[in-house]
Amino acid sequence: MAHAYTPGLKVTKGTLLRKSRILPLKGEVLVKAGDAVEPDQVVARTHLPGEVMMVNVANQLGVPPEDVAECMIKKPGDSVEDGEVIGRAKSFFGLFKSEAKANMTGSFESVSFVTGQAVLRGAPIPVEVKAYIHGKVVEVIEQEGVVVETWASFVQGIFGIGGESHGEIKVACTDPGQKLTEEKIDASFEGKIVVGGELVTAEALRKAIRVKARGVISGGFNDKDLKDFLGYDLGVAITGHEDIGITLVVTEGFGEIAMAQKTHELLCGLEGKTASINGATQIRAGVIRPEVVIPFEGTADTREASTVAFTSGLENGSPVRIIRHPYFGNLGKVSDLPPELQVLESGSKARVLEVEFPDGKKAIIPRANVELLED
Amino acid sequence: MNIKPEDIKIILATDCGSTTTKAILIQKTGDEYRQTHRGEAPTTVEAPFEDVTMGVLNSVAEVAELSGRRLISEDGKIITPANGNEGCDIYISTSSAGGGLQMMVAGVVRKMTAESAERAALGAGSIVMDVIASNDKRLPHQQIERIRHLRPDMILLSGGVDGGTTTHVVALAELIAAADPRPRLGSGYKLPVIYAGNKDATDAVKERLEGKTDLSTVENIRPVLERENLRPAREKIHDLFMEHVMAQAPGYGKLMTWTHAPIMPTPGAVGSILKTIADRQGIEAVGVDIGGATTDIFSVFQSKFNRTVSANLGMSYSISNVFAETGLENVMRWVPFTMDELDLRNRIKNKMIRPTTIPQSIRELVLEQAVAKEALRLAFVQHKEFATELKGVQQQRTIGDTFSQASSGATLVNMSTLDLLVGSGGVLSHAPRMHQTTMMMIDAFLPEKVTRLAKDSIFMMPHLGVLAQVHPKAATEVFEKDCLIYLGTCVAPVGEGKIGKDVLEYEATLPGGKTESGTLPFGSMKLIPLGIGEKARLKIKGLRGFDLGEGRGDSLDQEVDGGVVGLVIDFRGRPFRIPEKEADRLAKLKEWMAALDVYPAEALEKLIGK
Secondary structure, three states: OOOOOOOOOOOOEEEEEEEEEEEEOOOEEEEOOEEEOOOEEEEEEEEEEEEEEEEEHHHHHHHOOHHOHHHHHOOOOOOEEEOOOOEEEEEEEOOOOEEEEHHHHHHEEEEEOOEEEEEEEEEOEEEEOOOOOEEEEEEEEOOOOOEEEEEEEEEEOEEOOOEEEEEEEEOOOOOOOOEEEHHHHHHHOEEEEEOOEEEEHHHHHHHHOOOHHHHHHHEEOOHHHHHHHHOOOOOOOOOOOOOOEEEEEEEEEEEOOOOOHHHHHHHHHOOEHHHEEEEOOEOOOOOOEEEEEEEEEEOOOOOOOOOHHHHHOOOOEEEEOOOOOOOOOOOOEEEEEEOEEOOOOOOOOOOOEEEOOOOEEEEEHHHHHEEEEOO | OOHHHHHOEEEEEEOOOOEEEEEEEEEEEEOOOEEEEEEEEEEEOOOOOHHHHHHHHHHHHHHHHOOOOEOOOOOOOOOOOOOOOOOOOEEEEEEOOEEEEEEEEOOOOOHHHHHHHHHHHHHHOOOEHHHHHHOOOOOOOHHHHHHHHHOOOOEEEOOOOOOOHHHHHHHHHHHHHHHHOOOOOOOHHHHHHHHOOHHHHHHHHHHHHHHHHHEEEOOOOOOOOOOOOOHHEEEEEEHHHHHHHHHHOOOOOHHHHHHOEEEEHHHHHHHHHHHHHHHOOOHHHHHEEEOOEEEEEEEOOEEEEEEEEOOOOOOOOOHHHHHHHHOOHHHHHHOOOOHHHHHHHHHHHHHHHHHOOOOOOOHHHHHHHHHHHHHHHHHHHHHHOEOOOOOOOOOOHHHHHHOOOOOOOEEOOOOOOOOOOOOHHHHHHHHHHHHHHHHHHHHHOOOOOOEEEEEEEOOOHHHHHHHHHHHHHHHHHHHHHEEEEEEEEEEOEEEEEOOOOOOEEEEEHHHOEEEEEEEEEEEEEEEEEEOOOOEEEEOOOOOOOEEEOOOEOEEEEEEEEEOOOOOEEEOEOOOOOOOOOHHHHHHHHHHHHHHHHOOOHHHHHHHOOO
């Protein structure tokens, strides 16, 4: 039977995690299968072709493109310096000289006798891929990268900013319903990944940057603060490249929303352990969710038994969170799943479910507006 | 496809959108084809599923449940052919999931060959990520950096009329070669590049791009300045889309083996159906498809078809961008209650990160519809700028043209000659009341004079667009009987008036001979019930300063069509302005919403008080 549901984000005490660490272009893999790796360790390296600049030689020399060949001083493969003459033409019985000069330091790649343009290429740009997590290399993909594997506790967020980082977990909010404010952060959070509660304020985030914390994990964050923080309104949710000095992972959503109990307990229980964090988010076309990875040594018995949401769907008794107003952020259990469409206050007809809250009260919620929680 | 069209009795069609996958069942009863059932489920291209067929099966399972017809086998495949109460005769699909087809185009002159290339790409159903032109004011290294950064699915290169100069288009080829672009999906294959420019430059282009890219050559899209030849390029784009892009996106390889006809990009399918309507009826039409990620607008003016994709204007993934582009004030001007900026921003961002949620309360509904109006409005602005006459064409100019400063490149979009406005996409098609759809379309597009309004009943234009490729009869029948729901007609005098001064006099002769007449003060709207299939004779007395037909002061006396909502007289003026004073604005919003019966009376009172 088909269900309309929103599968929840993954939060688990133990899972066998594999991360592909792949270069954008073919290069050199620096480790081998079986090697233990650290987050900051470079596992593969390559060079991106350098920046390209075009020089309109024909224009600079005042000759037609087909005559450029005989004017060139440099040939493909030669190195060039910025300002160096690469072509020369004489006119009027040799009395006048015109010159074409390089506009960058690099190498002379090619010249076209159709367009009269030369292509110069700057020094190759080194690109490195790091391991990102503690783990073991289990697969080497020749000239491309590796797959690193580890047993880990894993928390997936709903939104984030900032890229890959790592540090020790340190709890600032002992209760998931607390706000992470500026005064809760001090110099002892240097190098740490801060565990917050229902909201991290912009001031707290700035303080975390000042004390050189590596990351912040919070239940909620205000969009108004996000705009102030980034300096612009985030229109499309593709993040991870912000150079802001910290990585933020939001686990529940925008506004004041208590971090899920399970998530908060898990993170508090791992205080002192090293975690890898990544705020990169992409909401569409190949979704990427921000994450926190806390590796540990494990065996095949370690994996936490958990119901996998997307194979079982919603059932009576399923724990859910409501992800739209009204009741946004509230937790409850499914108490009924009427099959027929019902009319909502908005006038829409939708498939609904009945949720029972911890205080015993019940509410009818569209199925599209709940998120299944894993036990 | 081996089955003959006349033997097809059960048709299953899906559309894989960026947010939801929609399935419909069409059945032949007697001699006619009718759409009978519909289901939907979240699209599953993303992790943890990364297989679009899961969402397809979920939506088909809903159709199966509602129709009582078994459509999915034990091993999770769609059952074909139909046999008794099981299976379907053909299964077809469209798709815009995974972001659809994303292309870059390049041409020599921005407003000529580059723009033609853009039209070719948009008409093929693509999103155009960037347009590179020799005269686009960027330096070559900036253009190269852009090509490297963007990672399109393919590139369309054009430039130069046949027999013209080759230098510039070859320079563009050199630029692309230097950039060495990488495709978005699948690192192991070469980027498809289509060359559709001056045929005299073909060899030079091949020399530079063959080997580095997967290069194809088609006929010049602008063989002479006065004519566009877009079809060969469009067809090639579609072929490459199927071969490369679709094959790479998660689960599409499997989906392609299930369908009985090539999967079409959703916008390509919607455009084809709109053009069919416009051509068959000899009218000017605008269609809009507002989705979660993008808003597509299609238009047929002066028999010319144009399509734009506003890639970052939509109601879920892109909702935050609508807000960022239009601003808080423009959204809130449509909302008859106040809202804290902090709260509003958070609600919009939460919709963005959890895109499949729906408005439960009336407050949430009003807010979403306000954002939708702005998304539609912005997308239409972009469309009007793009849908223009061919630029670079020498035209005979009269003295009048010179004084009016009309020039080639003027927009083709003329709201005064528009005959039909069709809306589709979740927020329009699923609005709880069609009066709300009507209001959103009127407020966003501001039709002028007499315009018929319709909506795609349950968003099946994509399905019918792809069905038309294999069974035009079925597609047309279902379109005319089940797809379009006529909302009614909007009559909007063009001109600006003064509240408290200008008053319009109208008389409508309804079916059965009854008349409804009265006056309407400037700044107001009036709804006259007139049902589907009904016609009325509407007379409006000429009013100084307002154009209702042939010029200012002209009167109106014509037959108008009804619909589910009826006949709307919109005397708010064109250009349209919302009162700036807060009290006036709230009063007017309430008045218009009540006049068009947009929200239930009790709900409206609850929102804004008595």
